[in-house]
Amino acid sequence: MQSPTQFEQLVHDLIDGEVPVPKLHLERLSDLDRAQINRFSPAWQAIPPSRRRELISALGRLAYDDITLTFEPINRMVLDDAEAEVRRRAIENLWECEDPSLVERFIGMLKTDSAADVRASAATALGRFVLLGQMERNSAKRLSAAEESLLSAHEGDADAAVRRRSLEALGFSSRPEMGRLIRAAYQSGSDDLVQSALLAMGRSANAEWRPEVLAQLHNASPGLRREAASAAGELSLEDAIPDLIELLEDVHDEVRRLAIWSLGEIGGPKALKALSDLLEASEDEDEQGLLEDALENLAFVDGARDFMLLDFEEPETEDS
Secondary structure (H helix, E strand, C coil): CCCCCHHHHHHHHHHHCCCCHHHHHHHHHHCCCHHHHHHHHHHHHHHCCHHHHHHHHHHHHHHHEEEEECCHHHHHHHCCCCCHHHHHHHHHHHCCCCCCCCHHHHHHHHHHHHCHHHHHHHHHHHHHHHHHHCCCCCCCCHHHHHHHHHHHHHHCCHHHHHHHHHHHCCCCCCCCCCCHHHHHHHCCCCCHHHHHHHHHHHHHHCCHHHHHHHHCCCHHHHHHHHHHHHHHHCCCCCHHEEEEEEEHHCCHHHHHHHHHHHHHHHHHHHHHHHHHHHHHHHCCHHHHHHHHHHHHHHHHHHHHHHHHHCCCCCCCCCCC
């Protein structure tokens, strides 16, 4: 545990914009207790705005790279920061936090924050709690509140990105109006809205969207191909496998990565062969890692499918 002197020195260095702060020292801000947060909060306001933006971004990267670090207390503390970029980053840094009390906080930010980027991030964050509510890991009251706020933002926010993020977050919802809202976005003629519709389709776990997803796998827009490839995996569309195999040669890296991921989600012998062949031929370390993860997941999917077939197989009788 760091000493009070170490902590106070770190805070002093952060306030002094001329002093570089090593990564090792930033790690001391992990898992601050209430007393430390109470000491850190006033000092935070004395840190120059550009330094605050850099700091909250650096803490997000550290937590992503090392799961033993948690900066949740700081991220929650700065949700009211005067800098919109700090507020936005703080919301995104809380992506793993499932504390139900954040629902009310994010709803408030979605409704009233002056910055569209912050409102959009709040909408995205609320999607996680909609999913938790559908899984009965959040109260019905909080689920309903999150859904209502997202519906209101989707229909009435002045910013197009906020409306899109709200629809995407609602993709997890089982509310009856979702089919109408997703279809309206899909038929809008706007590539941005169609992308959001495809993302919501994948999140819906509803295979009724199969025709729409399949229709976009070879769209001229790489963004639409990317979202269609992702949705095909989310929905486990086996008849998308031939198209996804073709997308393994797409000129856009993100489309190829989503095709790899989706083939691993769907499974089956054709997906196995395509991913295995690509792994053997690939010379890119990042791609090799992605392929290995996809093949590992494919083995799990196929194993679970085989187990279910055995589990439901009719037992043989003595007369047979």
